[in-house]
Amino acid sequence: MRYILLLFLLLWPVLAFAFPAKVIKISDGDTIIVLTEDKRQVRVRLFGVDTPEKRQARGRQAADYTKSIAALQTVDVQEMDVDRYGRLVGRVTLADGRVLNAELVANGWAWVYQDYCRTTECRAWEQLEQQARAKRVGIWQDKNPQAPWEWRREQREGGRPAEPKKEAAASYRGNTSSHVFHAPGCKHYDCKNCTESFASREAAIRAGYTPCGVCKP
Structure with missing residues (x-):
């Protein structure tokens, strides 16, 4: 079967x-x-x-x-x-x-x-x-393009973001070359190619990035 x-x-x-x-x-x-x-x-x-x-x-x-x-x-x-x-x-x-x-x-x-x-x-x-x-x-x-299904959900909810997007100290950084992401405080957090930001660990994984083996975010 x-x-x-x-x-x-x-x-x-x-x-x-x-x-x-x-x-x-x-x-x-x-x-x-x-x-x-x-x-x-x-x-x-x-x-x-x-x-x-x-x-x-x-x-x-x-x-x-x-x-x-x-x-x-x-x-x-x-x-x-x-x-x-x-x-x-x-x-x-x-x-x-x-x-x-x-x-x-x-x-x-x-x-x-x-x-x-x-x-x-x-x-x-x-x-x-x-x-x-x-x-x-x-x-x-664009730095953080919004997925259309998220945009549509916001419109259904009256134009209010379903969840506030915070990219301050809690944001994760992704290396656009290796597609590895790092948590704040990691020694690789500010690497040359770490230009992609994610609001959560889950968002980084959904985008195709893998956790850093050093900081294990």
Whole structure:
């Protein structure tokens, strides 16, 4: 049974229903509208990735990037799911063979949406995200970009931050070269490449950093 489940996860992107369509509108960085061959308009939420919302910092730039590589292209849409808003959740392959979902992550305009991205391909996308972070491209140009799911939660709660963000003496420092993070007081805390700050140990680990072997944060 375990073997069958593993085989299904490996083949899921291939087995998912796919159809050709033309991209006619970019709603935001991770949502497009396509026109199918039978002239139906379908709203597609990109599978496994999450870009900043339009009213969020870098949101319009993320949408512009999606527009620059996908607008008016004929693409292949692999149907992965339907979300609670009735949108088709899809993996979109561009005319030149690149996967739009992966391109957004690789160029720094999207997070891998780990709560929903659990295929083997998602693990490769996580590596692309780490590379984009290290190169400081797209959203990673900012010191501490806010994940869109956190921004949306704040909006639901009336625009109030769910938890105050404190980066004073309690913050952790991450080495952008080694991807190791250090606690305050560690002899490596102010190293040359320790330019990434995290409000908590959990935030550093979620970002792909590992604890320092000296200070053991």
